[in-house]
C-alpha cells in the first residue's frame with residue numbers, strides 16, 4: 628500500500644496508516660472498503676480476514692475515550708475484540724497516481740488523464756561533498772532512502788568534481804589530512820532531489836555511508852513539482868458530447884440516480900476535470916486547465932452560484948465518486964501478492980449511508 632500511496636504525501640492534518648492493530652500480525656486475508664461499518668467488520672470475521680483496509684479513516688479527530696457509546700468507539704472495540712487490524716489510506720490515495728481520482732477518471736472513460744493540480748514545495752534538494760571513491764556508495768545509500776526519483780527515472784544525480792578545503796581542529800578524526808594543517812581535498816559535489824517527507828531518512832542514510840567524521844551537506848527547499856503526486860485529474864472524452872448527454876453519462880458511469888449540477892458555458896463537453904469526494908476547492912484549477920465540466924462531490928450551494936454560466940459543475944456523490952478505488956486496491960494487492968495464499972476481497976456491502984428517493 629505504501630509503495631503506491633506513501634503516508635508522507637497525505638494532507639498534513641490527515642490520519643493515515645495502521646489505525647487499530649498490530650503491525651507484526653500475519654495477514655490472513657484483507658477486505659477493502661471505502662469506510663468501515665458494522666457489516667464490514669462482520670464480513671471480515673466471516674471471511675477470516677484479519678485486515679480491513681479503508682479509504683476513510685475511522686479515527687480522524689483525537690478520541691476523548693474509546694467506549695461503545697459512539698459508533699466509531701463501538702467499531703474500534705469490535706475490531707480489537709475480534710483481533711482484526713484496520714489500515715486506512717486516505718488523502719495519500721487521493722494524491723497518488725492511479726488512486727481515487729484516476730479511478731474516477733477511468734470510470735468516466737477519460738483519455739490522457741493527468742493531475743489537475745500539483746503543488747510545488749513538496750520537494751527538497753540535497754547537496755553533499757564526497758571523496759571520489761565514496762561517490763557510489765553514498766549515492767546508492769541516498770537512492771535507497773528515496774532520493775533521485777524524477778518521474779519514471781530513478782538514481783538521478785548530478786556530480787561535479789572540485790576541491791574542498793578544511794583544517795582539522797584538535798579532537799577531529801580526519802579521513803585525510805592532519806590536525807592543525809589546511810587540507811585541500813579532491814571531492815565530488817553530488818546533488819539529488821528528494822520528496823520533503825523523505826529528507827531525514829536520506830540525510831541519515833547519506834551520513835551512514837559517508838566516510839568523513841563531519842559531513843558537509845546542504846538541504847535546500849526546492850520549488851520543482853514532484854510529477855508523481857497531485858490533486859484531482861483532468862482528461863478528455865473520446866468524443867465531445869452535448870451537456871445533457873454528459874450528465875446522463877456521469878449518472879450511468881458512477882451509478883447514481885440523480886446528480887446536483889449547474890449549467891456552465893459550453894454546449895458540449897470535451898475536457899473533464901474530476902476529484903472524488905470533496906473537491907470544490909479545485910474549481911479554479913479546473914477553470915485554469917480549461918475544463919468544460921468538473922465532477923466532484925459535497926458541493927456547497929454558493930459554489931454552484933460561482934460556477935453558473937462558467938463551468939458545468941456536477942455533484943455526483945461522495946461515495947459514488949470514490950468507491951471505485953476499492954476495486955483498484957484489491958486488484959493491486961492481488962497482483963503484488965500473486966504468489967501468496969492471502970485472499971483479498973472488496974466488501975460486498977454498499978457502505979454509502981445516503982439514499983435517493
Ligand SMILES: [Zn+2]
Nearest residue numbers: 904905945949
Ligand atoms: Zn472521501
